Amino acid sequence: MDIKWVPLVGKTGYILAAGALIPTYILNDREIVLVDSGLHYDPGLVSFIRAVGVSVYAVLQTHLHEDHVANNRILINRFGTRIIADAKEVEMVHSASNLRRDWRELRPETKDKYLRTYSYKIESIEDGQEEIVLRGIPFKIVPLYGHSEGHLGYVTPDGVLCTGDAILSPAMAQYSKMPYFEDIGKAIESLNRLLQTDYPYYALAHMEIIEKRDMPGLVKKNLALLERIHVEMLELINDPVTLDELVSSVMYGLGIRFGNETRNAYLKTTISSRVKYLVETGRLRRIEEDGVIRYGKVQRSIYGE
Numbered sequence: 399m400d401i402k403w404v405p406l407v408g409k410t411g412y413i414l415a416a417g418a419l420i421p422t423y424i425l426n427d428r429e430i431v432l433v434d435s436g437l438h439y440d441p442g443l444v445s446f447i448r449a450v451g452v453s454v455y456a457v458l459q460t461h462l463h464e465d466h467v468a469n470n471r472i473l474i475n476r477f478g479t480r481i482i483a484d485a486k487e488v489e490m491v492h493s494a495s496n497l498r499r500d501w502r503e504l505r506p507e508t509k510d511k512y513l514r515t516y517s518y519k520i521e522s523i524e525d526g527q528e529e530i531v532l533r534g535i536p537f538k539i540v541p542l543y544g545h546s547e548g549h550l551g552y553v554t555p556d557g558v559l560c561t562g563d564a565i566l567s568p569a570m571a572q573y574s575k576m577p578y579f580e581d582i583g584k585a586i587e588s589l590n591r592l593l594q595t596d597y598p599y600y601a602l603a604h605m606e607i608i609e610k611r612d613m614p615g616l617v618k619k620n621l622a623l624l625e626r627i628h629v630e631m632l633e634l635i636n637d638p639v640t641l642d643e644l645v646s647s648v649m650y651g652l653g654i655r656f657g658n659e660t661r662n663a664y665l666k667t668t669i670s671s672r673v674k675y676l677v678e679t680g681r682l683r684r685i686e687e688d689g690v691i692r693y694g695k696v697q698r699s700i701y702g703e
């Protein structure tokens with residue numbers, strides 16, 4: 399793929415490289431900022447940036463999933479790039495004891511490999527911090543938790559909100575069977591927060607830019623997808639089931655492939671976040687018997703309460 403820089407508005411644009419649409423901002427005539435660094439390692443990204451004659455001053459991370467950090471190490475090595483993310487995300491990838499629960503159960507070698515991906519300095523954005531100033535230029539921070547614990551959106555000085563994975567693009571909202579979210583309640587809050595924002599452009603993580611007028615429709619599509627998955631999950635529950643039983647019936651029932659150890663951990667996390675949400679919203683109940691936790695459907699009487 400030929401790498402190119404596409405201008406969007408003012409000093410904001412994007413680079414199509416590393417399997418992603420990487421938002422960029424021109425800080426000055428020598429330095430640019432990236433939002434996330436791509437889906438996979440792509441040496442062409444650095445060559446391209448060098449050929450243009452600039453260096454990458456910083457990467458603002460929407461979150462620290464592997465498909466958003468893939469070129470951080472090469473950027474640090476070539477340009478001394480600053481990597482910046484929410485403090486909660488940094489804590490999680492910098493110590494085995496802070497990994498999410500499903501990850502702590504992984505084999506030690508899988509865990510080590512995962513942690514090694516992040517073995518470089520990452521600067522923290524603290525809770526409540528509203529902006530980050532780079533070379534005197536402020537970028538607004540919009541908390542968009544839910545996809546991951548410390549997921550953030552960033553607004554460039556030209557008014558482009560980079561949403562990361564807080565909202566699925568139209569194509570993803572159409573075809574995704576089990577989009578990843580760690581906290582469904584917070585994800586829904588974030589979708590509604592996006593509705594309240596008023597920016598001319600939104601850069602979505604996976605290959606799309608949308609305008610303000612399309613945001614209400616896209617939020618509606620995302621909410622509908624989340625609800626459709628809830629309904630499908632409930633349809634799979636007859637007698638109360640354990641989480642592991644539910645995970646396997648959801649995988650078969652919704653036609654989701656089992657994958658390697660890490661993919662399965664992601665799937666388990668996101669299915670359990672949906673179970674938690676269904677319990678919180680009164681559609682599933684948690685039954686603890688002899689130390690075993692099961693989830694059963696809450697039967698609604700057809701005669702009313």
Ligand SMILES: [Zn+2]
Binds near residue numbers: 546
């Ligand atoms: Zn992600």
